[in-house]
Amino acid sequence: MRSRRIVMSILTFVLASVLVLAGCSKNNSGSSNATNSTPNTGNSGSEGSSGNSGGSSDSKLEKWGLDENLRFKETRKITVEIYDRGNDGGTPPEDNFYTDYIKEGMLRDHNVEVEFVPVPRWTEGEVINNLLAANQAPDISVTYSYPTIQTYANMGGVLDLAPYLEEAKDILPDLWDLLTDTNIYWDQDPKTGTIWALEARLAVLNRINTFVREDWLKKLNMEAPTNLEEFENMLKAFRDNASLLLGDQADKMIPFAISFDVGWRADHLTTSFVPDDITDKDLFVYGFDDRKFLLPNYKEAIRVLNKWYHEGLIWKDFSLYPAGDPTEDNLMKAGYVGAFIHNWDYPYRNGEDSIHASLQRMVGPDAAFVAIETFPNDAGVYRKFLSPPIDRKIFFPATNKEPIASLLYLNWISKFENRFFLQFGEEGVTHEKMPDGSYKALAATGEKIMNSPNNIDYTITVNGLDLGDPDLTVKSIANGYAGVDKRYIEIAYQASINEGRVGKNVNVGEIKAENGVGQALKEKRDTVLNKAIVAPVSDFDKVYDSGFEDYLRSGGQAIIDERKAKWEEFYGDKTMLD
Structure with a gap:
């Protein structure tokens, strides 16, 4: 009976969190008044929108060099930061089964070549500072330190995402569905309208x-x-x-x-x-x-x-x-x-x-x-x-010459089927489907081992499971600990959120x-x-x-x-x- 009450409490909390996140939105009407110039959106030399999303869809695709299937007519290249946790028995974080999945998918779907740049997880703040100072930060960079982003933004070292997001919103449906206005506009300056970073979604608030x-x-x-x-x-x-x-x-x-x-x-x-x-x-x-x-x-x-x-x-x-x-x-x-x-x-x-x-x-x-x-x-x-429903901060350094390709990357990893594969891997190898419809992770070795829980270092737009169904999500979380009695997970889950005070924006x-x-x-x-x-x-x-x-x-x-x-x-x- 006690376990049943615990599970019901968990489900109630998660459902409430989902409803709150779905209902919250942030006013995004402010226009961007960034002081740094807007760089090219691609090799064609055309400039990003100044904040007006006018123009037909076909003309925007043409400007960005995209065909009607959102594939670049000429191959583009981007670099993406990936945390290196130095795991014993792990795989190279920049070159493994899951990076191949992403690289192949981005090349197939958008004609974009992806290169991963490893950054030590435990000193990421110092390292990303050094990379930014040297103009060598990856096109898509990630940090937990927003002040670091703001510091370099003030020096012209970070792209203002506001105009790109406004103009490209219609080609980023999966990114918007996952983050919603809440996380996309979380850091928007209320006076200038600038957006220096997107806030990844913290799907599970347990801390x-x-x-x-x-x-x-x-x-x-x-x-x-x-x-x-x-x-x-x-x-x-x-x-x-x-x-x-x-x-x-x-x-x-x-x-x-x-x-x-x-x-x-x-x-x-x-x-x-x-x-x-x-x-x-x-x-x-x-x-x-x-x-x-x-x-x-x-x-x-x-x-x-x-x-x-x-x-x-x-x-x-x-x-x-x-x-x-x-x-x-x-x-x-x-x-x-x-x-x-x-x-x-x-x-x-x-x-x-x-x-x-x-x-x-x-x-x-x-x-x-x-x-x-x-x-x-x-x-x-x-x-x-x-925590509020935010996690890592995703930003584009000013050296990023492919902001549209970079946004399409974020949209690609936010697409449900892609992030599901990254979080669970192959059925029968790294997960199995349970009779109740939930998913259970299986311990993997060799090339299919995950270097971080549910591959959170690759699913940079979300931290934590989100299967679209709160009941299914919680059951799958409880399944995700090989060799651990579910009782311990249920107790830990409930204890960590009981009488919690969620951070506000x-x-x-x-x-x-x-x-x-x-x-x-x-x-x-x-x-x-x-x-x-x-x-x-x-x-x-x-x-x-x-x-x-x-x-x-x-x-x-x-x-x-x-x-x-x-x-x-x-x-x-x-x-x-x-």
């Missing part, structure tokens, strides 16, 4: 979960903790019963694991310290850091981590390993970790190489992490700050103070959090406060001030959005 070893709780005859005090007592029980739980490897005990990215890996804890009545205005003004570093009472959550660190409850080496390093995951797989906070389905990812599968091989069939809700806020709510145009400081502020934030956790308890306030003030002096305060002014310019004395 983060808190996980604990279910088998350890049973062995210690403990219930899952439901508040901060109980969670701390659980960690102490893990520490104090290390010999019982780990035997002769008791010295390897790690009650609670975090990483150098404290803001992400302590999210549920830090969120619980934020007052439940925080306004939309304050979330906008102080929420520009994606780890919520500037929200009220954040410091007190880090104080808890400082205390736990000195009580032997936190992994001592958490700050030593960079993004992508497998050390922490290997400790989880070996069975030494009792609890952690991470991506909503993190222990169940990657099939036979998942934490879940590895743990059961190493420890036994009962060993497993289960998602829990354990950090209520001041209102007793297990609040989660969920506050469109006030460019925040100039954010330009060029994003990476530096990110590094300062990570540094102060790492230092504050390991600082002597007596020095915590001094270390935290000095690092926080340095963050503000280095651009944080200027961003706060400009965001506050922009909010008041567009929304007056309102503190909440409709």
Whole structure:
């Protein structure tokens, strides 16, 4: 019965999300007043529209060099960014079974040759900065950092997509159906009408979960903790019963694991310290850091981590390993970790190489992490700050000489049958169809292995499954974890969205103070959090406060001030959005 209630809750949430996304639209009537000149739309030398979509369809196709089937009469070439995750046992991200599928399809359908340019996933912000500075960024580029795009747009290094989107809308039906006006116009400047990037659609809003070893709780005859005090007592029980739980490897005990990215890996804890009545205005003004570093009472959550660190409850080496390093995951797989906070389905990812599968091989069939809700806020709510329905930002550098071919590429990968194949692959090889009509992913090896979950690095216009039917989508998501009891997925899915607050679009145009400081502020934030956790308890306030003030002096305060002014310019004395 409980599983049935969980599934019904999941379906209700997903259906509501779909209806909200379908019903939301953004005013796109603003005309583009970009200061950089509009480059050629193709080899013919003709220019893009200045914002007027007049002209017959035939004349536009002729101008772009397209025939009536939307194939270029002369072969065009584009480059596309692809993340390189450095997966052991993976395939070259720029040359594999799935890139061949895309290349063959684009050449067949549009006479466009595609070349993939690999960019390291874990340093993508730095690398895309360098490529843009050197005028070597791929024609279709992707980043999670909008300020990076804005910085180069201000220097004339990024194309304004607004005129192209307006004129070419009728040849991009699949792109529009998937993203809708909401994501296409999400970043449109309310004054100039410029669009420097498209926001990919985040199809599943699940974000983060808190996980604990279910088998350890049973062995210690403990219930899952439901508040901060109980969670701390659980960690102490893990520490104090290390010999019982780990035997002769008791010295390897790690009650609670975090990483150098404290803001992400302590999210549920830090969120619980934020007052439940925080306004939309304050979330906008102080929420520009994606780890919520500037929200009220954040410091007190880090104080808890400082205390736990000195009580032997936190992994001592958490700050030593960079993004992508497998050390922490290997400790989880070996069975030494009792609890952690991470991506909503993190222990169940990657099939036979998942934490879940590895743990059961190493420890036994009962060993497993289960998602829990354990950090209520001041209102007793297990609040989660969920993402708005946006994901990666897709943009075209000014060096892109084929914007129409590039838009057709985005439309091609947004077409349902193409993204379905990229997400599921071949039936009987990488997926099977279940009796209820849902789809189940199969672990693949060799050339057909996927380097990222559901190939999200190739489906850059969408992150997460969207099968057009909410019920089918949720069932297929639950099927997608080889060797994992569906119960764990259902619990994790529901826990990650329960009592969530979905982000809203506050469109006030460019925040100039954010330009060029994003990476530096990110590094300062990570540094102060790492230092504050390991600082002597007596020095915590001094270390935290000095690092926080340095963050503000280095651009944080200027961003706060400009965001506050922009909010008041567009929304007056309102503190909440409709």
